[in-house]
Structure formats: C-alpha cells, structure tokens
Amino acid sequence: MKNAIIIGALSVALIGTGYWGYTKHRDLQEMHNQAENSYQRAFNELTYDVDLLHDKIGATLAMNSKASLSPALADVWRLSIESKSDIAQLPLKFLPFDKTQAFLTKIGNFSYRTAVRDLEKEPLTDEEYNTLKAIYKKSESVQNGLRNVQSDIIDKDLSWIDVQTVSAQKEAPRDNVIINGFKHVEQTKSTVEQDFGPTFTTGPEQSKELKKLTGEKISESEAKKIAKSYFPIKNYKDIAVNKSLNGSKEPFYSVSMEHKNPKADSYMEITETGGHPLFFITNRDIKKQQISLEDAGKSGATYLKKQKYTDMEIYDSSQYDTIGVFQFVKTVNDVRIYPEAIQLKVALDNGKVIGFNAKSYVVSNHKRNIPTPKLTKAQARKKVNPNVEVQEERLAILLNDLNKEVLCYEFIGTLGDDTYDIYVNAMTGDEEKVKKL
C-alpha cells in the first residue's frame, strides 16, 4: 500500500516535470522561431528593396524629362534608406558590411541632393550622370550577391540564428554560407571615393576628425603643465599621461588627474603638435545650487579670457540640474564665427568651470578675411518666409551641409509658438539652413 502511494506520487511528479519541460521547450522553440522569422523578414525585405533600388536607378538613366527625373531620384533616396534600415535589423555583428552600408548612404545623399535640385535650371552634369551609371553597376553586383544568398537560404533551409552564434565565436567564422555570401557582397565594392565625386564623400564623419595641425611638438611634461593650467582644482594625488594609439592621424596626449580635496577626477586631451588643448572634464559631486545660470556664464567668460581665448561671446546656455552648459562663439566685428566654438560646463554650487571643449575651435581657428556681403540685410530678409516674425538678426559664418564655410545673415524669428534659426547666404541669397530651436 505504502509503495503504491509512493509510486503514484512519483509518477505524478515525473509526469508534471515532463510536462513542464515540454512546455518550456515549446516556449523556447517558439521564441527561437520568432527571432528567426524577424531576421528572415528583414533579409527578404533587404533583397527586395535592393532589387527595386537597382531598377529605379536604371530608370533614371533612361529618363529624359526633368519632370519625371526628380520623383524617380526621390524614390531612389527612399529605397536606399529602407535598405539600410533592413540591414540594421540583421545580426551582422563584426561581419564587415560597413562598406555596403556606406555605399547605400552615399546613394541616398547623392539622389537626395539631385532630387531636390531644380533640374530645369541646373540639369545633371556629365559627371553626375557618370556617377549614376557607376552606382547602377555597383548596385547590380550588390543585388546579385544578395540574391545568391537568398536562394542559398531557401534551398538549404539556412538559419540566421546560426549566423548569430557563429559570429559570436572566438575563431573567425569561415564556413557559414550566409556569412560568406555577405563577405562576397562587401568585397565587390571598391572604395566609395571612386564611385562618387568628392562632394559626396565629405560629410559629418570627416568633420569629427582632427585636421592636420601645425606647430612644434610638445613633450609629456609640457602636456602635464598645460593640463595643470586648465584644471580648476589645483591639488592632486596622482597624475598620469598617456599617448594616443597609432591609428590617430594627429597624435594627442591624455592627462588624467586624481584630486583629493574635493574628491574629483580630471581628464584632458592635448594635441602633440602645437599643444592645443582639445577638451577637459572634471567629474565631482556637485552640491546644492548657489549660483545663478547668469553668474555661472560670467564666470565661464572670465575663465576663457584668463586662458587667452579672446573675442568669445556667449550665445546659448542651458541648465542641467546643478550644472550649467554654455556655448561660446568667436565674434569678430559683430560677425559670429560659428565653427570657432567653445563649450564650457560650470558647476552651479561654486561657479567653477568643470568642463571645457575646444575641439572645433582648434580645428577651425585661423586668421580669416571676412568678405563684404553682396546682399544687404533687407535683401536677405526678403528671402525669409514672410510668416516668420524676425526678432534678431546678425552676420555669421556657418559651416554648411557641404562642410564649407559660408557668410550668412542669421535671423532668429518666431512662427506660432516655435522659434527658428534661419541662415541666408549673404552672397547668393540661398537659404543655407533652417533650424527649429
């Protein structure tokens, strides 16, 4: 009797565990399938979008009428962005596919710029037509490569989850069909600069790099000295200097300092050539606010003057809890030179500067001749949307979308409840930039 009860209880337990294990397994399988399906969907959409992209580029080549060319180019632009967002959903970690993505972005930039241009007044140049031909050919090889991968996946019932596991392995993955297919697509592309003119390869990426600097090279101990003259807290427990690694075109030193009173850390980067301070940050606990944002800005301005940055004017400020962040810009003869900007962070408990960022200042600072504007202020103002109520106006030098410095009239105005910053080229009258503030 006793035995029968025990056996009964154990069987129930066994069946229960079995059932539990089965449902767990089923749930896991379900989630596995869901992930696989969403990868498959993204991939199939990618092949479809690239197909369409290739066809659309082909169509633009054959088009003669300007009226149909602009919408077709706009379609190319849309498809290039969609293809890119498909790629972003695939598990391609460490799988070199960045060139193909860059290629798609460049197609997007190219087609966008040509689509929005008035092609009646400014038709496609021969060079641009050749670019179109080149990307038509290149996109065909991308298309074919992806089509091959697609038929492999369908024929051999390949799984994207496997790609995910393989690419996480320590040894470089070699024998996965999907990975090899993508590698093949990536390799068929030569450098982007060959396909597009130089105009389409300079973008925000380039502007983040340090440009070639001139001047004497400084030593580690000189870097330390410069850092000490910038840091707001003078006492320290420890100071260390490191040099950037050899991938950096313009080498720099990084100086870190540990302060003991108050407990804080400071870190600064200084270029080796010329010893230009790029930025520093001091991190410490900030107590209750004692200083208004206004006074903190004044304290920042005094700091800049002390560090020998002249003609810097504050143009924007924001408060984050107990920290004030200020934007300074060089102003010469009432012309704001926006590329020469410095950001400061000021602690609102004691008004001391705790952050300094002059990277764009270092890159752009040089003696420049500011040209005389061809347009008068009144002429430029006529180019602004008449519904915008202009509140402030001034001359400014701006880095435009093509990374070129242009002299503009800057108008700050309101439309409804919103404020806009509008730049009109002082030479050509083009609206260079409109920003909602």
Add this chain to the structure above:
Amino acid sequence: MVNTYLPKDEVNAFTSQVLTRGSTGQDVKELQSRLKFIGFFKGKVDGVFGWGTYWSLRTFQKEFGMKVDGVAGPKLKEKLVKATKNYKASNTASNTNTKKSNSIVSKITKTSNTNKNNNKKQVENAPNGYTNNDIKLMANAVYGESRGEPYIGQVAVAAVILNRLSSSSFPNSISGIIYQPGAFTAVADGQINLTPNANAKKAVLDAINGWDPTTGCIYYYNPKTATNKWIRKRPKILTIGEHIFCK
C-alpha cells in the same frame, strides 16, 4: 531679499536667483505661470526657460517700459509680481484670466507654498534635438556597457553611440543603433535594463553637448574579452580604462 515695500510673502514666491534662457527649476515655473496668468506666455509650464519663455518675457519687458533683455532679475520679478496680484498658484496651468476677486490675494502665499511642495518633481532639461527618453535609453546602454569604467570612459562610450549616428555605416537613430542585433553586449544579455546611476546620465549629457574623448571613434572593445579578430584590425585611437577605441 529683493525688496522691502511689497508684502514679504508675495515676493517669496521667487528666490533671488537671476533667470536667463536655459535656466530650469521652480523659479522658472513661477515665472512661466505668472506670465501665462496675464496672457504673455502661451506654452507649457514646464520649468525650462526656453525660447518661448524668452520671447514672452521680452514682450512683457517692452510693454512695461523696461530694458528688453530677456533676463529675469530682481526688478522684473518685482514688476511681474505686482502685475499678477491676483495670481493664484494652484490653477496655473489653465488660468489666463486676470480678473479675480480680491479676497483670493490673501491666500496666495498659502496656496503657492503647498503648490511648491506638490511640484517638487525634478525639472528635466534636454539638449536641442534630443528627448529625455533618448537620454534615458542612452544612459541605460552606457551603464550596461561601462559601469565599471572611469567617468571619462563612460563619456567615450556615449560618444561612440553618437558618432555612429553620423556615420554612414550605421542606422540613423539612437534606438536603431542601440538595438542593432549584436551591436552591444549589454543589449544582448539584458544588462541594458539595469537602472543607470546619475553618472551614466551625466556622461550621456556631456557627450551630447559635444565632448568626445574618442575624436570620432565608432567601435570599442575590451582586449581581454573581445571575441572577434576583425575588430582588432581597426585603426586604434586610444585606450581608456579597459576599452580600446577605434575607427
């Protein structure tokens, strides 16, 4: 304190802080509510001194014959308090009517005080072009990826996310970059869902405000644990803490 001839309590609604564009806090809320009360300010009372507040303050200064500078100093606050005598703090959001019975005046102090206590919720300011949710998402990623790193290393990780935003080889949104399959280990193993500390958020704000210790890097890895050879071949820029940052 700011002045002597007004009943002390009324001025107490403001502190002596000078407010400028970019200021945040209870004082700004007070300024916005009062400007709204007399119809100068039409936006949301959010405690962030933005452009909308700036223009309405200037209009107020113009109409009351003051120096038009968009700065709320002691004189302006005094004028504003006088002009909004009937202002009652509790119905700030909806009230734009100036005509209220005088009997309410005596209650101002009390209501505004209780109102203050209820509104202690922190005022959050977000840099132009970013929402507070973007910042939270980034802070989560930065915390999950680099919470053991020095502060500057956390700024660097945040900067990498932003550099990817302007890189042609990556998705075009912050969420797209963070949730790109396999892009960040903290996303893959769920550490992104840990609650970030204040430092991670500070680091994200520094990066958004322009600090980039990596000068444009779009990758980083920990040489002790990195599993892939490909990333080790990228041009290396610098080492911060445990991470090597590369292009």
